[in-house]
Amino acid sequence: MKRVEARGLCYSYGRGQAVEDVSLYAERGEFVGIIGPNGSGKSTLLKCLYRAIKPQKGEILFDGEDISKMSYRETALKTAVVGQENDVLFEFSVHDIVAMGRSPHKRFFDRDTAEDERIIEHALEHVGMADEAHRRYSCLSGGEKQRVLIARAIAQETDFLILDEPTNHLDVSCQLDIFDFIKRLNLTVIAAIHDLNMASLYCDRLYVMKAGRVFREGTPAELLTPALIREVYGVTAEAELHPATQRPAVTYLPEWALDKNK
Structure with missing residues (x-):
């Protein structure tokens, strides 16, 4: 059974x-990327x-269960979300941010x-931030903030993670x-990723x-080709399997380089 499946969204x-007639799925433990230009x-x-x-x-x-028939609490017990690093309006500590991941497991006034x-x-400890538990979240670097948001997702104790360009x-x-x-967490992951090389690697x-539709679906080796990159992004690129990773490595070619080689 598929861990998550969307049909005709x-x-x-x-x-x-x-979004127009979009269908996709992720098997349990699979890392699925969603790529495409802005908009x-x-x-x-x-x-x-x-x-x-x-x-x-x-x-x-x-x-296999329709989420529209679930409560939002039930959904939160199944799914954790990490987006781009965001501002927090109040001065929460790192500990407080991570503790929010426990909310779906508790009633409103539970301590x-x-x-x-x-x-x-x-x-x-899992994200290497145990010694920073009492620091203010607002004082952290961008990378540290993302680690804390991932820790919050871990504390939520789900096995399905949605990432919305978390490292952009x-x-x-x-x-x-x-x-x-x-990747080491071995969760089911669906991630929107801006960087094609990161998408290729992970x-x-x-x-x-x-334009709101699924244009193509496949492995990084199948999709990250010069022809597809040109058709979807409108840029010229080269894509070759890297000997160390055996994944496509994308190199973008600027206009001045193309003009030089004419």
Whole structure:
């Protein structure tokens, strides 16, 4: 049984379809990437999956069960979400942010138990932030903030993680560090990824979005070709299997280089 499956999803913001007849799935333990240019529908699709918005058509199944028939608490027990590093309006500590991951497991006025504290501490240790538990979240670097948000997802104790371009604004070292860590968790992951080389390195399969639709689906080796990159992104690129990773390595060719070789 597929861990998650979407069938025929449609969503419109009133100015044309942001997502149109999109179907996808992820097997248990699979790392699935969603790529495509800005405005292609990646984030809208993910918002449908984690119920930030309700698709106007189609259905989403978790373990074969229609999520529209689940409570939001039930969905939160099955799914954790990590987006781009975001500002927090109040001065929460690192511990407080991670503790929010325990909310789906508790009633409204329940206090944290010893078991909750054990899970929070374990999550912070897992991402190397245990010594920073009492620091203010707002004072952390971008990479540290993302580690804390991943720790919050770990504390939520789900096996399905949705990522919405979580490393888009981070330096290369932080991107590799975070994706390495997520890969080691062996969860089911669906991730919108901006960087094609990161998508190539970490994803088992890719869905290419274009104008709100799934344009192509396949492995990185099947999809990350010069022809597809040209057709979807409108840029010239080379893509060759790297000998160390056996994954496509994409090199973009600027206009001045193309003019020089004419």
